[in-house]
Amino acid sequence: MPELDGTFVEVETIVPDETGVEAGLDVVRSVLDSLDITSDDLTTEKYTDAVAARRS
Known part of the structure; x- marks a missing residue:
């Protein structure tokens, strides 16, 4: 996105149903941790916004 400064990455996973959400979040957190991405780096803002x- 040329209008935005910085580098962005989305990390997603698929879970079978609601019972797998916590395990899925653990996987996502593990990937973010391996990339040295901290909670301070995260945003919930949509690209379009x-x-x-x-x-x-």
């Missing part, structure tokens, strides 16, 4: 904010 971030781009729209930069364009206005």
Whole structure:
């Protein structure tokens, strides 16, 4: 996204149903940890919202 500074990565996993959510989150956290990504690096902002904010 040319409007946004920095590097972004999405980490996703598939779980069979709601009972697998916690295990799935553990996997995602493990991947983030292996990439040295901390909770301070995380955002819940959508790309489209971030781009729209930069364009206005």
